[in-house]
Amino acid sequence: MRKGSCLCGAVVFTVEGDMKPPIACHCRECRQQSGHYFAASETRRDAVKFTNDEGLAWYKASDFASRGFCRHCGSKLFWSRDGSPMIHVLMASLEAPTALKLSVHMWAGEKGDYYDIADGLPQVEGDDI
Template sequence: MPPSDVTEFTGHCLCGAIRFHGTYDDNHGLKACHCGQCRRWSGHVWAAILPKSMVIEGEPKWYRASDFARRGFCPTCGSSLFWQRDGSDIIDVAAGALDSPTGLRLLGHIFVADKGDYYDIADGLPQDPRE
Protein backbone atom coordinates (compact mmCIF):
# COMPACT_ATOMS: atom_id res chain seq x y z
CA MET A 1 0.00 0.00 0.00
CA PRO A 2 1.44 3.41 -0.92
CA PRO A 3 2.18 5.72 2.04
CA SER A 4 -0.49 8.18 0.83
CA ASP A 5 -3.16 5.61 1.76
CA VAL A 6 -2.24 5.76 5.44
CA THR A 7 -3.15 8.65 7.73
CA GLU A 8 -1.67 9.38 11.15
CA PHE A 9 -3.90 10.36 14.03
CA THR A 10 -3.62 11.51 17.64
CA GLY A 11 -6.26 11.90 20.28
CA HIS A 12 -7.07 11.99 23.96
CA CYS A 13 -9.83 11.92 26.54
CA LEU A 14 -11.36 15.05 28.04
CA CYS A 15 -8.84 15.33 30.89
CA GLY A 16 -5.79 14.09 28.95
CA ALA A 17 -5.06 11.09 31.21
CA ILE A 18 -5.50 8.77 28.22
CA ARG A 19 -3.72 9.67 25.00
CA PHE A 20 -3.30 7.65 21.85
CA HIS A 21 -1.73 7.86 18.41
CA GLY A 22 -1.46 5.66 15.37
CA THR A 23 -2.42 5.25 11.75
CA TYR A 24 -5.51 4.26 9.85
CA ASP A 25 -6.03 3.06 6.31
CA ASP A 26 -7.73 5.73 4.20
CA ASN A 27 -9.77 2.99 2.50
CA HIS A 28 -11.62 2.33 5.77
CA GLY A 29 -13.94 5.25 6.37
CA LEU A 30 -15.85 6.62 9.27
CA LYS A 31 -19.31 5.21 9.95
CA ALA A 32 -21.82 6.33 12.55
CA CYS A 33 -23.39 3.60 14.68
CA HIS A 34 -26.97 4.16 15.85
CA CYS A 35 -27.41 0.98 17.95
CA GLY A 36 -28.88 1.33 21.43
CA GLN A 37 -25.61 0.48 23.19
CA CYS A 38 -23.61 3.07 21.27
CA ARG A 39 -26.22 5.75 21.88
CA ARG A 40 -26.23 5.04 25.63
CA TRP A 41 -22.42 4.81 25.74
CA SER A 42 -21.82 8.11 23.96
CA GLY A 43 -24.99 10.07 24.70
CA HIS A 44 -26.06 10.05 21.04
CA VAL A 45 -24.34 8.51 18.00
CA TRP A 46 -21.00 6.68 18.10
CA ALA A 47 -18.66 7.23 15.15
CA ALA A 48 -15.35 5.41 15.05
CA ILE A 49 -12.29 4.76 12.93
CA LEU A 50 -10.61 1.37 12.58
CA PRO A 51 -6.92 1.97 13.21
CA LYS A 52 -4.22 0.11 11.35
CA SER A 53 -1.90 0.63 14.33
CA MET A 54 -2.27 2.40 17.67
CA VAL A 55 -0.40 3.10 20.88
CA ILE A 56 -2.39 3.95 24.02
CA GLU A 57 -0.71 6.01 26.75
CA GLY A 58 -2.37 5.73 30.13
CA GLU A 59 -4.58 2.95 31.47
CA PRO A 60 -8.16 2.93 30.19
CA LYS A 61 -10.78 1.00 32.11
CA TRP A 62 -12.75 -1.61 30.19
CA TYR A 63 -16.42 -2.41 30.51
CA ARG A 64 -17.86 -5.72 29.26
CA ALA A 65 -20.63 -4.25 27.09
CA SER A 66 -21.99 -7.47 25.58
CA ASP A 67 -21.17 -11.12 25.16
CA PHE A 68 -18.90 -10.26 22.18
CA ALA A 69 -17.26 -6.88 22.90
CA ARG A 70 -15.88 -4.47 25.47
CA ARG A 71 -15.74 -0.67 25.67
CA GLY A 72 -12.85 1.41 26.98
CA PHE A 73 -13.08 4.68 28.85
CA CYS A 74 -10.96 7.07 30.91
CA PRO A 75 -11.16 6.19 34.62
CA THR A 76 -10.60 9.87 35.55
CA CYS A 77 -13.01 11.86 33.37
CA GLY A 78 -15.23 9.06 32.03
CA SER A 79 -14.71 9.83 28.31
CA SER A 80 -15.85 6.95 26.12
CA LEU A 81 -12.93 6.17 23.83
CA PHE A 82 -12.68 2.60 22.52
CA TRP A 83 -14.64 -0.44 21.36
CA GLN A 84 -13.09 -3.88 20.87
CA ARG A 85 -14.62 -7.12 19.62
CA ASP A 86 -13.53 -10.21 21.56
CA GLY A 87 -10.60 -11.98 19.94
CA SER A 88 -9.67 -8.99 17.76
CA ASP A 89 -6.41 -7.05 17.93
CA ILE A 90 -8.20 -4.01 16.48
CA ILE A 91 -9.57 -1.38 18.85
CA ASP A 92 -12.05 1.04 17.28
CA VAL A 93 -11.44 4.66 18.30
CA ALA A 94 -14.14 7.26 18.96
CA ALA A 95 -13.90 9.89 16.24
CA GLY A 96 -14.92 12.55 18.76
CA ALA A 97 -11.73 11.91 20.74
CA LEU A 98 -9.42 12.52 17.77
CA ASP A 99 -7.41 15.71 17.56
CA SER A 100 -8.43 18.09 14.77
CA PRO A 101 -8.12 18.36 11.92
CA THR A 102 -8.97 14.71 11.29
CA GLY A 103 -9.52 14.88 7.53
CA LEU A 104 -12.27 12.29 8.01
CA ARG A 105 -15.66 12.33 6.33
CA LEU A 106 -18.60 10.21 7.35
CA LEU A 107 -19.24 7.46 4.79
CA GLY A 108 -22.49 6.03 6.13
CA HIS A 109 -24.60 4.81 9.01
CA ILE A 110 -24.99 1.38 10.60
CA PHE A 111 -27.67 -0.11 12.84
CA VAL A 112 -30.16 2.53 11.74
CA ALA A 113 -33.03 0.13 12.56
CA ASP A 114 -32.14 0.81 16.22
CA LYS A 115 -31.71 4.59 16.00
CA GLY A 116 -33.40 6.90 18.45
CA ASP A 117 -36.84 8.24 17.61
CA TYR A 118 -35.76 11.82 18.38
CA TYR A 119 -33.75 12.46 15.21
CA ASP A 120 -33.74 11.85 11.46
CA ILE A 121 -30.83 10.85 9.27
CA ALA A 122 -31.09 13.12 6.27
CA ASP A 123 -27.53 13.48 4.99
CA GLY A 124 -28.04 11.20 1.98
CA LEU A 125 -25.30 8.77 3.01
CA PRO A 126 -25.84 4.98 2.86
CA GLN A 127 -27.89 3.57 5.75
CA ASP A 128 -27.55 -0.08 6.80
CA PRO A 129 -30.38 -1.33 9.03
CA ARG A 130 -27.87 -3.61 10.79
CA GLU A 131 -24.12 -3.69 10.32
Protein backbone atom coordinates (compact mmCIF):
# COMPACT_ATOMS: atom_id res chain seq x y z
CA MET A 1 0.00 0.00 0.00
CA ARG A 2 1.25 3.46 -0.90
CA LYS A 3 0.54 6.70 0.93
CA GLY A 4 0.03 10.09 -0.66
CA SER A 5 -0.81 13.61 0.33
CA CYS A 6 -0.78 17.22 -0.73
CA LEU A 7 1.75 19.70 0.62
CA CYS A 8 -0.45 20.99 3.45
CA GLY A 9 -2.16 17.76 4.52
CA ALA A 10 -5.72 18.73 3.61
CA VAL A 11 -5.70 15.78 1.21
CA VAL A 12 -4.32 12.45 2.48
CA PHE A 13 -4.90 9.09 0.83
CA THR A 14 -3.69 5.54 0.36
CA VAL A 15 -3.50 3.48 -2.82
CA GLU A 16 -4.06 -0.25 -2.53
CA GLY A 17 -2.73 -2.76 -5.01
CA ASP A 18 -0.81 -2.34 -8.23
CA MET A 19 -0.06 0.95 -9.92
CA LYS A 20 1.01 1.12 -13.56
CA PRO A 21 4.51 2.24 -14.55
CA PRO A 22 4.44 6.04 -14.37
CA ILE A 23 4.23 8.19 -17.46
CA ALA A 24 5.55 11.70 -18.01
CA CYS A 25 3.25 14.01 -19.96
CA HIS A 26 4.73 17.00 -21.77
CA CYS A 27 1.47 18.30 -23.28
CA ARG A 28 0.75 22.01 -23.08
CA GLU A 29 -2.00 21.58 -20.50
CA CYS A 30 0.04 19.40 -18.14
CA ARG A 31 3.01 21.72 -18.40
CA GLN A 32 0.95 24.81 -17.77
CA GLN A 33 -0.83 23.35 -14.77
CA SER A 34 2.18 21.70 -13.16
CA GLY A 35 4.82 24.31 -13.89
CA HIS A 36 7.07 21.84 -15.71
CA TYR A 37 5.87 18.45 -16.85
CA PHE A 38 3.58 15.91 -15.31
CA ALA A 39 4.50 12.46 -13.95
CA ALA A 40 1.70 10.16 -12.87
CA SER A 41 0.84 6.51 -12.32
CA GLU A 42 -2.52 5.04 -13.23
CA THR A 43 -4.54 2.86 -10.90
CA ARG A 44 -8.13 1.98 -10.23
CA ARG A 45 -10.17 4.85 -8.83
CA ASP A 46 -11.62 2.58 -6.13
CA ALA A 47 -8.08 1.70 -4.97
CA VAL A 48 -7.63 5.29 -3.77
CA LYS A 49 -8.99 5.69 -0.24
CA PHE A 50 -9.08 9.10 1.38
CA THR A 51 -8.32 9.64 5.05
CA ASN A 52 -8.75 13.35 4.44
CA ASP A 53 -10.32 14.86 1.35
CA GLU A 54 -11.34 18.18 2.85
CA GLY A 55 -9.04 20.08 0.48
CA LEU A 56 -9.73 18.06 -2.66
CA ALA A 57 -11.09 20.05 -5.58
CA TRP A 58 -11.50 19.18 -9.25
CA TYR A 59 -10.85 21.38 -12.23
CA LYS A 60 -12.65 20.30 -15.40
CA ALA A 61 -9.71 20.89 -17.70
CA SER A 62 -11.27 19.70 -20.97
CA ASP A 63 -14.46 18.18 -22.28
CA PHE A 64 -13.26 14.71 -21.29
CA ALA A 65 -11.01 14.97 -18.23
CA SER A 66 -10.60 16.59 -14.84
CA ARG A 67 -7.61 17.49 -12.69
CA GLY A 68 -7.67 17.00 -8.92
CA PHE A 69 -5.75 19.37 -6.68
CA CYS A 70 -5.69 20.77 -3.15
CA ARG A 71 -7.65 23.98 -2.95
CA HIS A 72 -5.56 25.17 0.01
CA CYS A 73 -1.94 24.58 -1.01
CA GLY A 74 -2.39 24.07 -4.76
CA SER A 75 -0.70 20.67 -4.96
CA LYS A 76 -1.53 18.76 -8.13
CA LEU A 77 -2.78 15.29 -7.18
CA PHE A 78 -4.90 13.53 -9.83
CA TRP A 79 -5.91 13.38 -13.49
CA SER A 80 -8.92 11.37 -14.56
CA ARG A 81 -10.89 10.84 -17.71
CA ASP A 82 -14.48 11.68 -16.82
CA GLY A 83 -16.47 8.55 -16.05
CA SER A 84 -13.44 6.26 -16.15
CA PRO A 85 -12.87 3.64 -13.42
CA MET A 86 -9.17 4.59 -13.61
CA ILE A 87 -7.33 7.55 -12.16
CA HIS A 88 -3.80 8.91 -12.53
CA VAL A 89 -2.01 9.76 -9.29
CA LEU A 90 0.73 12.38 -9.46
CA MET A 91 4.07 10.83 -8.56
CA ALA A 92 5.18 13.70 -6.36
CA SER A 93 2.19 13.17 -4.08
CA LEU A 94 3.38 9.66 -3.15
CA GLU A 95 5.69 8.93 -0.25
CA ALA A 96 9.00 7.21 -1.03
CA PRO A 97 9.79 4.46 -1.66
CA THR A 98 7.26 4.31 -4.47
CA ALA A 99 8.82 1.19 -6.06
CA LEU A 100 7.84 2.68 -9.43
CA LYS A 101 9.95 3.93 -12.34
CA LEU A 102 9.09 6.31 -15.14
CA SER A 103 8.34 4.34 -18.34
CA VAL A 104 7.52 6.69 -21.22
CA HIS A 105 7.33 10.34 -22.27
CA MET A 106 3.98 11.31 -23.78
CA TRP A 107 3.27 14.31 -26.01
CA ALA A 108 7.03 14.73 -26.40
CA GLY A 109 6.41 17.03 -29.38
CA GLU A 110 4.68 19.53 -27.10
CA LYS A 111 7.50 19.69 -24.57
CA GLY A 112 8.87 23.03 -23.50
CA ASP A 113 11.69 24.56 -25.52
CA TYR A 114 13.86 25.06 -22.43
CA TYR A 115 14.70 21.43 -21.67
CA ASP A 116 15.64 18.18 -23.38
CA ILE A 117 14.32 14.68 -22.79
CA ALA A 118 17.54 12.69 -22.53
CA ASP A 119 16.90 9.71 -20.26
CA GLY A 120 16.57 7.22 -23.13
CA LEU A 121 12.95 6.29 -22.40
CA PRO A 122 10.49 6.00 -25.31
CA GLN A 123 8.91 9.23 -26.53
CA VAL A 124 5.44 9.15 -28.05
CA GLU A 125 2.77 11.57 -29.27
CA GLY A 126 -0.42 11.19 -27.26
CA ASP A 127 -2.36 9.61 -25.61
CA ASP A 128 -4.34 12.23 -23.79
CA ILE A 129 -3.40 13.10 -20.26
